Amino acid sequence: MWEEKELERIKKAKEEWEQDVVSKVLSKFSERREKFETSSGIEIKRLYTPLDLKEFDYNEKLGFPGEYPFTRGIQPTMYRGRFWTMRQYAGFATAEESNKRYKYLLEQGQMGLSVAFDLPTQIGYDSDHPLAEGEVGKVGVAIDSLQDMEILFDGIPLDKVSTSMTINAPAAVLLAMYIAVAEKQGITPDKLDGTIQNDILKEYVARGTYIFPVEPSMRLITDIFEYCSKNVPKWNTISISGYHMREAGATAVQEVAFTFANAIAYVEAALKAGLEIDDFAPRLSFFFSAHNNLFEEVAKFRAARRLWAKIMKERFGAKNPRSMMLRFHTQTAGSTLTAQQPDNNIIRVTIQALAAVLGGTQSLHTNSRDEALALPTEDSVRIALRTQQIIAYESGVADVVDPLGGSYYVEYLTDEIEKKAMEYIEKIDKMGGATAAIESGYMQREIQNSAYNYQKEIESKEKIVVGVNMFQIEEEPPKNLLKVDPKVEELQKQKLKKLRKERDNEKVQKVLNDLKKACKGTDNLMPYILEAVKAYATLGEICGVMREVFGEYKAPSIF
Missing domain, CATH: 3.20.20.240 (Methylmalonyl-CoA mutase)
Structure with missing residues (x-):
C-alpha cells in the first residue's frame, strides 16, 4: 500500500516528533497510565500511522x-x-x-x-x-x-x-x-x-x-x-x-x-x-x-x-x-x-x-x-x-x-x-x-x-466506572420502577386449567405420542411439534415428552 521510500520518510518524521515534541511534554506531564489496553488486552499505542499497516493490501483486507x-x-x-x-x-x-x-x-x-x-x-x-x-x-x-x-x-x-x-x-x-x-x-x-x-x-x-x-x-x-x-x-x-x-x-x-x-x-x-x-x-x-x-x-x-x-x-x-x-x-x-x-x-x-x-x-x-x-x-x-x-x-x-x-x-x-x-x-x-x-x-x-x-x-480503580468507583453522589431510592403483579402467575395457572379442560385431550395425547415416537427415530421433528402446538398441547407437555426421550443436560464441573 505504501512505497518503502515513503514509509522511511514517515518513520523518520515520527522519530523526530517523539524526540522533539512528545519527550518534552512527557518530561513535564506524564500520561495517565504506563500502559493502555483494550478489553481484549490489545496494547494501544500513542499514535497510529502507515507504519502500523506496512503490508496492508486494500483489496485483500x-x-x-x-x-x-x-x-x-x-x-x-x-x-x-x-x-x-x-x-x-x-x-x-x-x-x-x-x-x-x-x-x-x-x-x-x-x-x-x-x-x-x-x-x-x-x-x-x-x-x-x-x-x-x-x-x-x-x-x-x-x-x-x-x-x-x-x-x-x-x-x-x-x-x-x-x-x-x-x-x-x-x-x-x-x-x-x-x-x-x-x-x-x-x-x-x-x-x-x-x-x-x-x-x-x-x-x-x-x-x-x-x-x-x-x-x-x-x-x-x-x-x-x-x-x-x-x-x-x-x-x-x-x-x-x-x-x-x-x-x-x-x-x-x-x-x-x-x-x-x-x-x-x-x-x-x-x-x-x-x-x-x-x-x-x-x-x-x-x-x-x-x-x-x-x-x-x-x-x-x-x-x-x-x-x-x-x-x-x-x-x-x-x-x-x-x-x-x-x-x-x-x-x-x-x-x-x-x-x-x-x-x-x-x-x-x-x-x-x-x-x-x-x-x-x-x-x-x-x-x-x-x-x-x-x-x-x-x-x-x-x-x-x-x-x-x-x-x-x-x-x-x-x-x-x-x-x-x-x-x-x-x-x-x-x-x-x-x-x-x-x-x-x-x-x-x-x-x-x-x-x-x-x-x-x-x-x-x-x-x-x-x-x-x-x-x-x-x-483497584484501574478501570473507572462513573458513579460506581468514582464520582459517586448521595442518591434517593429509585421511584416509579416497573413491577410485575404477582397475580400474573395465578392468571396463567387459571388459563392453563381452562385450556386443558376445553381442548380435545384425546387429540393432544395422540400428537404427543406421535412426537415421542419421532423423537426415538430419525424423522425431522418440526412437523410433529407443529401438530402438537396446533392441538394446543402446552409447551411443558411438548418439552416433557422430549425430556423423557432425550434426558437432561448436566453441566460439567469446571473448577
Missing part, C-alpha cells in the same frame, strides 16, 4: 461494501438505502400486557419486534409447574400454549413485521407456535420474516437455560434448518450469540472467537445431517454485544465480518456470496448498566449504539436506563428507541458506508482482533471443536478469568 470479504459492510449502500432494523427487546407479565407494549413501540417507530420470554418458558416449563413458582412473567412474557401466542400477536400482522424471538432450548416449539399463529391470520409460512435465537451451545457456556444434552439439542437445531429451508425460506433459523458470553465476562476477542467456534459446530452438524452449505448458510445470523470502547467495538464488527467470510469460503467451500455474509443483530451491553446514577446509562447506551452503527449492524436493540434496577418503563424504552432514531436521522453517521474505514487505528485493531480470534478458533479446533471445548469447561474458564480480571480492575 477491505474491498468494497457488498463484496467479499465484506469488511466494509454486507450491502453496497448500507444505511444510505435503509436504516438498520430498530428493535426493542420487550416482553413481561402476560401475553396481553406484552401485546400492549409491542403496539406502543410500533406506534413510536420501532421497525421490528424482539420477544423476551420468562424463565419458565425458556426452560420448557408451564406456568403451573412447581419450578415455575415465583418466576412467571418476571423477566419476559409467559407463553404456555398457542393460545398465549395468539394473544401476544393479536392485531399485529405477521407478514408486515420482522420478529426476533430470544429462545433456545424450546426454540422449535415457539417457532411452531409462531407459524401456527400466522396461519390463523391467513399468512403462509413463506411470508414470515424474523429470527429465532436457537443457539444452545452458548447456553452451556454462559447462560444456563438449557434442557437437553448436546446431541439431541443439535438434532433439533438442524431439523429447524432443514424445515425452514423448505417451508419458511425468509426465516433466520439461528442467531448465533456472542452477546451472552460477553455479558458473562468475555472480552471482545473471545466474543468473536467463541461465537464462531460455536457457529462452526452448527455448520458441521448441518453438513453431517446431509444439508448443502449454500442451502442453509444464507439464513444463519449472529448476535453481538456493543460495549463502551467505541473503536474496539467498531473494529470487532469489521473483523468479524471478514473472518466469517473467510471461514465460509475457505473452510466450508461456500459458493453463494450470501453464505459468506455476516448478518448480525446488536444489543447494547446490559452488564455495563449501573444501578447508581441510572441516567448515566443513557450516555453509555448512546456510545454503544453508535459503535454498532459505525460497525455496520443490521439490527439494533438499545437498553433502557433503568434495566439495572427493573424491567424498563414505557418512558425508558421510548428514550432508548429515540437514541437510535437520533443517531439515524440527526447524526449523519448513516450517510456514508464504513466511515471509519481507513483509520490507521481502526484498521490496526481490526487486524489484531481477527488474528487473535483466529488463534482461539485454531486452539478449539485442536481440542476437537466447540462441543469438546465446552464439555471440558475451556470456554467457561476463559470467560470466568476475563470476568475476574475485569472486576479486579474496577476494585
